[in-house]
Each structure stands twice: as C-alpha cells, then as structure tokens.
Amino acid sequence: MDIGLLIQILVWGLYAGCIYILLAIGLNLIFGVMKVVNFAHGELLMLGAYATFWIYTYSHIDPYLVIPLAMLLMGVLGVFIERLGFRPIMGTGKLNEIFLSLGLIYLLQNLVALLWSTDTRSIRSPYSNVLVPMGSIRLPLDYLIIIIFTIVSLIAFQLFMKRTTPGRAMRATSQNREAAALMGINVERMDMLSFALGSAFAAAAGSLWVISGQMATPYMGAIPAIKAFAVIIIGGLGSIPGAIVAGLTLGIAENIVPLLMNSLAGLLGFDMSFTAWKDTIAFFILIIVLVIRPTGIFGEKGE
Amino acid sequence: MNLKAWLGVSSLVLAFLIPVISGINTYLLTVLILMLVFIMYSSAWNLLALSGQGSLGHAAFFGIGGYVSAIIAKSLGLPPLATILVGGLFAAFIGALIGLTCVRLREWFLAMVTFGFAVIAHTITAELSWLTGGWDGLPAKKIFPVSIPNYLMYEYYLMLLLTVVVVVVIWMIMKSRIGLAFEAIRENELEAKVMGINVTKYKLMAFTVSAFFTGVAGALQIHHFGYITPEVYAIDLSFLPIIYCISGGLFTIEGPILGTILITLLDEGLRHIGLTYGRLIFIGLILILVVIFLPKGFVSVPAKIKSRLRSHP
Numbered sequence: 001m002d003i004g005l006l007i008q009i010l011v012w013g014l015y016a017g018c019i020y021i022l023l024a025i026g027l028n029l030i031f032g033v034m035k036v037v038n039f040a041h042g043e044l045l046m047l048g049a050y051a052t053f054w055i056y057t058y059s060h061i062d063p064y065l066v067i068p069l070a071m072l073l074m075g076v077l078g079v080f081i082e083r084l085g086f087r088p089i090m091g092t093g094k095l096n097e098i099f100l101s102l103g104l105i106y107l108l109q110n111l112v113a114l115l116w117s118t119d120t121r122s123i124r125s126p127y128s129n130v131l132v133p134m135g136s137i138r139l140p141l142d143y144l145i146i147i148i149f150t151i152v153s154l155i156a157f158q159l160f161m162k163r164t165t166p167g168r169a170m171r172a173t174s175q176n177r178e179a180a181a182l183m184g185i186n187v188e189r190m191d192m193l194s195f196a197l198g199s200a201f202a203a204a205a206g207s208l209w210v211i212s213g214q215m216a217t218p219y220m221g222a223i224p225a226i227k228a229f230a231v232i233i234i235g236g237l238g239s240i241p242g243a244i245v246a247g248l249t250l251g252i253a254e255n256i257v258p259l260l261m262n263s264l265a266g267l268l269g270f271d272m273s274f275t276a277w278k279d280t281i282a283f284f285i286l287i288i289v290l291v292i293r294p295t296g297i298f299g300e301k302g303e
Numbered sequence: 304m305n306l307k308a309w310l311g312v313s314s315l316v317l318a319f320l321i322p323v324i325s326g327i328n329t330y331l332l333t334v335l336i337l338m339l340v341f342i343m344y345s346s347a348w349n350l351l352a353l354s355g356q357g358s359l360g361h362a363a364f365f366g367i368g369g370y371v372s373a374i375i376a377k378s379l380g381l382p383p384l385a386t387i388l389v390g391g392l393f394a395a396f397i398g399a400l401i402g403l404t405c406v407r408l409r410e411w412f413l414a415m416v417t418f419g420f421a422v423i424a425h426t427i428t429a430e431l432s433w434l435t436g437g438w439d440g441l442p443a444k445k446i447f448p449v450s451i452p453n454y455l456m457y458e459y460y461l462m463l464l465l466t467v468v469v470v471v472v473i474w475m476i477m478k479s480r481i482g483l484a485f486e487a488i489r490e491n492e493l494e495a496k497v498m499g500i501n502v503t504k505y506k507l508m509a510f511t512v513s514a515f516f517t518g519v520a521g522a523l524q525i526h527h528f529g530y531i532t533p534e535v536y537a538i539d540l541s542f543l544p545i546i547y548c549i550s551g552g553l554f555t556i557e558g559p560i561l562g563t564i565l566i567t568l569l570d571e572g573l574r575h576i577g578l579t580y581g582r583l584i585f586i587g588l589i590l591i592l593v594v595i596f597l598p599k600g601f602v603s604v605p606a607k608i609k610s611r612l613r614s615h616p
Contacts, residue, residue, distance in 0.1 A: 283419025
C-alpha cells in the first residue's frame with residue numbers, strides 16, 4: 001500500500017470521524033443534562049441536510065453560509081421535541097425513551113418521504129473542484145473545511161461550557177440536578193438549551209454531509225446516528241474527550257480495516273472483498289469494548 | 304370464567320370460523336397468516352422485555368431462524384415443519400451467545416448491541432452468497448405444497464394452532480416463578496440479586512427462549528412466502544414487534560396480540576386508501592401518543608374508562 005493512498009484514507013477517516021463527533025457531542029450533551037438518549041438524533045441530521053439542500057437550491061448563496069440557518073432551525077425543532085416528547089416521559093423508565101425515539105424516527109422519516117419523496121438529493125459545492133496540495137497528494141477543499149469547522153466548533157463549545165454562565169449552569173445540572181436546582185438554576189431551561197444545542201450540532205453534521213457531496217434521503221440519518229451512539233458508548237457516556245477519540249478512531253478504522261482485510265485475504269489467497277463490512281465495524285468495536293468494559297472506555301463506574 | 308377468558312375464547316372461536324365465513328379469500332388469509340406470525344414474534348419480544356431487556360435487533364433472530372430453516376429444508380430435503388424447529392433452536396443458540404454479551408449491560412447499551420448485531424447478521428448473510436444466495440436470496444419450501452387445493456386454508460389453521468401453542472407457553476412462563484424472577488430483575492436488578500435470584504441465569508434464559516420463538520416465527524414466515532432475502536433483517540422488522548407490544552400493552556400476555564391485530568388492521572386499512580408514507584406517520588404518532596399518554600397500552604383502556612366513570616358518576 002503506498003503512502004499517498006494511506007493519507008487519502010486517513011483524511012477520509014477524519015472526515016467521517018468529524019461527522020460522528022458532531023453527532024456524538026450533541027447526544028452526549030443531552031445525555032449529560034437530561035440523562036435521556038434520543039435515538040432519533042439521526043433524523044435531526046437528516047432534516048439539517050434537507051434544510052441545507054432546499055435553502056441552497058432556492059437561494060444559491062454559499063452553502064457554508066446556510067449551515068448557521070440550518071442549525072438554528074433544528075435547534076428550534078429540538079426544543080419542541082424536548083418539550084412535547086421527552087419532558088412528559090422523564091423519569092418513567094429508560095425503555096420509554098427508546099420507544100418514544102422510535103416513534104419520532106417513524107414520524108420524521110416518513111413525513112420527509114411524504115413531503116419531498118424518497119428521491120436522493122444532492123448539491124454540488126462551489127468548491128468541489130478545488131484541491132489543496134498537501135505534500136505528495138491533493139485533498140478536496142470541502143474535506144478540509146469540514147475538519148476545520150469541527151475543530152472550531154469543538155473549541156467554541158468547550159469555551160461556552162467552561163466560560164459562560166449558561167454553560168456552567170448546564171455542567172452543574174449534569175453533575176447534580178437537584179443541587180443545581182437548589183442553587184437557583186432553572187434546570188428545565190437547561191434541558192431545553194441542551195436539546196437545542198445538541199440538535200444544532202446534528203444539523204451541522206447533516207449540512208456538512210450534504211455539502212461534501214453525500215446524498216440526502218429520508219433514511220440517511222439512521223446509520224450515522226446509531227454509530228454516533230456507539231461512539232459515545234465506546235468513549236463513555238458523558239465524556240467529551242472520549243467521544244472525540246472514539247469518533248476519530250471509528251472514522252479511520254471504518255476506512256482502513258476493510259482495506260487491510262482485503263489485502264490480508266489477498267495474501268492468503270482468498271478471493272474475498274470486505275468492502276461491504278464497513279458499516280459493521282462500529283458494532284464489532286462496540287461489542288468488543290462492552291464485553292471487556294461494560295461502561296465504555298472512559299465511562300465512570302456509576303453512570 | 305372472567306371477562307378476559309371469555310374474550311380470549313370467543314376471539315379464538317372467531318379466528319377459527321373466519322375461513323368458514325369468508326370462504327377461501329386469498330388476500331384475507333394472507334393478512335391473517337402474517338398477523339399470526341407477528342403475534343408469535345411480538346409475544347417473544349415481549350417476554351424478553353419482561354426481564355428488562357429491550358432488544359432493538361430482534362430481526363436478527365427472525366432472519367436466522369428463517370435462513371437456517373430454508374437452507375436445511377433445501378439441502379437435506381426435510382419437510383419445513385421439521386426444519387422450523389431447527390431454525391428456532393439455532394436462533395436460540397445465537398440468542399444465548401448474544402445474551403451472554405448483554406447480561407452486564409444497561410438498557411441503552413443493550414439496545415445498541417442488539418441493533419448492531421442485526422446489522423452484522425445482515426452483512427454476514429449478504430456476503431456468504433455460496434450459502435445464502437447473497438442479495439438474491441433463497442427459495443424456501445412452502446409449508447403445504449401449492450398443488451394441494453386450498454393449501455392456504457390449511458396453512459392458516461396450522462399457524463393458528465402454533466400461535467396458540469406459543470402464546471400459551473409464553474403465558475405459562477410469565478405466570479411461573481421464572482416470570483416473577485424476570486419482573487423482579489426488571490424492577491430492580493440489585494434487589495432481585497439480594498433476594499437470591501440468579502440474575503445472569505434468568506436474563507440468559509429470557510434471551511434464549513425469546514430468540515427461539517422469534518426464530519420459529521421467522522421460519523414460519525419465510526416458508527409461507529416461499530422465499531427469503533437479506534431484507535428479512537431490515538430495521539423495520541426489528542421495530543415492528545416493539546410497536547405492536549407498546550401499543551397493545553407491554554409486559555402483558557394480551558398486549559402483543561391486541562397490538563398486532565389493531566396496528567396490522569390499521570396499517571392494511573390505511574394502505575388501502577392509498578397512504579404509503581401517511582400510514583407510517585400515523586403509526587409513529589400513535590406510538591408517541593401511547594408512550595406519553597397511555598403507557599400501559601390499549602389493554603388498559605377499559606380499566607381507564609371504568610375508573611373515569613367511577614370518579615365522575
């Protein structure tokens with residue numbers, strides 16, 4: 001395997017990893033504050049992608065400028081989902097959250113299919129022809145923008161959580177809800193804020209996904225979201241560094257493992273292709289990690 | 304006999320009489336046969352949920368049961384009725400293995416592992432094309448040869464008989480000390496352990512038994528269709544029993560039955576008036592509303608009405 005190809009795969013992995021990280025950060029934030037898991041998180045990614053697609057198709061402004069708008073829209077939708085869906089069932093058992101998310105998945109996927117059909121939609125980024133030379137290879141500018149966007153938004157998020165009052169209030173709520181409420185923090189508002197932020201991150205992931213040339217369909221959200229969920233389990237629920245490490249590892253492993261397996265099979269003389277196994281790698285890693293450590297790598301013992 | 308038993312017996316009599324009343328209506332019988340398959344499937348999923356383990360990937364066992372049965376029936380030339388049992392047993396074996404990785408996991412983690420397992424089973428099946436026919440799938444023997452006149456009616460009665468057997472067996476498990484242990488584990492695992500319940504043993508047992516009946520249901524479905532493709536592992540097929548159980552009433556024996564019947568009828572009805580996506584939106588909405596406003600499902604409606612009437616005379 002030559003080094004150029006290896007770098008190419010690494011960049012592919014980084015790019016996929018960024019999408020997983022953006023999704024995982026949102027899931028982690030919502031879990032941290034509310035202790036609920038929204039399995040329908042991927043549908044917010046899907047709606048974000050569609051929002052970007054439609055706004056870009058009708059306005060033709062730079063697609064990267066559409067991202068904040070898509071994030072805002074999904075943030076508002078996230079608040080509605082929290083208010084109308086997850087708030088009423090808080091504290092009624094964890095299975096109910098899974099069931100409610102299932103209902104949301106059905107509702108949102110089919111609503112989009114009904115409104116805009118199941119045709120695949122894609123847009124051409126104005127920068128899709130721009131390649132940035134990096135040493136011996138040339139990388140698409142879109143991928144670099146996505147990687148930089150993710151890094152910048154992670155830093156901004158970290159600053160928000162550490163330096164601002166609402167950020168501190170959210171961290172307090174996630175550490176101890178009752179104590180935070182006693183200290184005068186409006187924990188219900190923190191729930192809404194966490195859902196809004198988490199959904200906005202999912203929308204950003206969806207926008208970047210569609211801008212970078214991926215197809216938008218009503219069903220595009222399910223697999224990335226479930227992988228993002230695997231990412232936060234592998235990294236440990238609630239751990240931001242864990243999510244970053246696990247997200248990047250997964251993105252790279254998904255792209256490199258099938259290739260390694262292919263060349264291994266070739267060396268041993270088998271005629272087999274492992275390309276179709278890409279989507280299963282997340283779950284193999286998940287199962288192996290959970291068998292060894294049922295709380296995830298960075299997870300705390302209690303939660 | 305109480306009201307519930309009366310309702311059960313009369314609906315069974317009705318189910319027995321349907322082909323007599325309607326004649327041999329192919330469409331109706333097909334809908335009813337699939338309904339019976341899903342009653343078995345949902346009841347099996349419900350049994351696992353009773354022990355506090357909510358699986359998001361039961362289609363894996365459904366598909367494994369179907370594929371094993373189809374492959375054995377084809378390669379050994381055995382009648383489907385024998386291979387269905389083998390399919391169920393193999394699904395139970397795999398279920399025990401998956402259960403073993405799941406016993407220490409909490410709800411969301413278990414949901415993820417089971418979901419992932421269905422994705423893995425899907426890929427393995429599609430890739431092992433020399434055995435499974437890959438994406439093209441495999442033909443499966445019909446339970447009764449199509450050449451027999453009215454074979455669909457015989458199939459219906461066989462399914463009805465098997466469904467009754469499966470539901471009664473699951474009901475007996477739920478009523479027994481095993482069922483009580485499942486519920487104790489679901490309510491509070493630590494307390495159950497303190498009371499001397501072997502949590503690992505019972506969780507594994509729930510997984511194995513549930514996977515067995517799911518595998519049987521899967522095998523029955525594909526021998527009814529006469530064909531199996533990797534589509535049997537589709538996400539929808541994992542979600543359907545969950546929807547049926549929740550809307551009918553979780554952790555009860557009649558919930559999955561009622562839920563399957565009502566939602567299937569609703570689904571067929573909406574499909575008939577031409578709502579392709581609309582019906583799924585509707586079902587998603589029902590699921591959300593039931594989870595929020597009717598957490599015990601449709602089976603709790605009579606009790607709710609009764610208490611409402613009592614409080615407002």
